[in-house]
Amino acid sequence: MKANPSSWVASHVASLPKSGIRDFFELVAKMKGQEVISLGVGEPDFATPWHIREAAIYSLEKGRTYYTSNLGLLELRQEISRYVSKNFGVDYPPDDQVIVTVGVSEALDLAFRAFLNPGDKVMYHQPCYVSYHPSIELAHGEAIPVPTYAKDNFALTAEALEAAWKPGTKILMLNLPCNPTGGTCSREQLAQIADFAREKDLLVLSDEIYSELTFDGEHTSIATFPGMADRTIFLHGFSKAFAMTGWRIGYACGPAELIDAMMKVHQYSMMCASIIAQDAAVEALRNGDDAVAHMREQYHRRRDLVVRRFNEMGLTCHSPRGSFYAFPSVKGIGMTEGDFAVGLLDAEKVAVVPGTAFGPGGQGHFRACFATGYDDLITACDRMERFIAQKNS
Amino acid sequence: MNPVLKLLLEGGRLTTAQMAQVAGLSEADVEQHLDQLKKDKIFLGWRPVLDLSREAAAEAAVEALIEVRITPERDGGFDRLAERISRFDEVHTCMLVSGGYDLLVIVRGKSLQKVAGFVSEKLSTIEGVLSTATHFLLRYYKDQGFMLDREDSSESRLEVAP
16 A cells, blocks of 8 residues: 555644744745845844853763753752742742743643643634644644734733633633733733633633843733732743743743643653753853843843834834834735735845734734844834835835 | 943944934934033044954054053152053053052054063153063954954844744
């Protein structure tokens, strides 16, 4: 019998659409060699601060090349516990309420696999990070998108949650500040979301990876609201704040029973995160505050610059309170997000990501990452302005 | 801190127009800040940071760090002598430091002989200079916050990522 390899792919994997970002990546990759300025990245333009890299070198020199405990190095869990308590105001004992993972992505996958029975429903706000919906489906859950709107600066509202809720919903997935919109929620809005979660008896997965990059006011974690720590998995990592994307190191904190369930999946699939990355993470938490503050200040100024320029050229854009993404609208200039992104790349060699790569709610918008130097940011804005002027002439 | 001063310190090679955009000011405001910084003698001048070892056309230059011990004076301590030494064109930098000597002087000249001549004939003969120790500079690894010969790894960053 002739082999038909595609018949062996599981149907729920075969039916998953490829990431919309992938298509756009291919398009940009074809322009290799040309002077493309990319605002399409999802990571800091800074290299990991040297003292963190140096700690990893030292770790290798000492021959620290073995497995760690499944939960992660106790030393790192202690630092995480201290850091989360100090910066987020929630106490998680390091021995049974913290697990170190291979990035927040793994933590998220663990959570869905550990908590979802087939058919359980997960609410997530959208536009959102590209992997939320697929991760839910891969864990045989049912994804329920909850729209956020430009008119609310992409904050998630309790009304939208109420409207989207269906019986059988078990988990509410949050990502605030949000990739790609930069949306955040006020304390009051978060309090209402917490009320909603308690009322519907939901477990909340809160991906707060961009929390250190909050520019206006303080970041508040949903886990700090009364009773919420008992129903929240706090997900965080080092990629964005410490510029450590390639290290793949993150963590989850939550009720001991839930962390234990996640640990089960983790120990049979990943075993542990890389010890070198864990050693580097210890150094990041102990001595990285200044570097984080420096990077935040840079992103803050860049945000102000691009948001002002976008609005001046007719791309309506709210000022994202956090993250390093701006999510302007192209509706005012009479284009679709796809035409804008492809046209801009073609004519002016500037790459941005069409909003629909982050779900249908991103229609009419594009994501521009401002984790890029001033020179390139200003040139990219100038080129965008010229592109719009030419379209209008 | 003055926003323009902040940008200057970061050494980002921004034009006045770019600084205006980054700091969210008008160009006129930036010019005014720059003028004020000059007036207050905070901002003394522009100098690029260069790796001249890569520039074949660059004039050959020899640099030396010189430890200088001097006798402090009743009125003014080290200041009069330090300023006197600083005024020589050959002296690029002159600082008062704590430790085994008093002044650290950076001298630049077209050749080793010129620098050596300056030290032996001018610097060490000044009344009040007790001793000098000259260290010729062999190679820079980092200059004013910039790494030299550094390979840029940012090219390996993906152009588009989620």
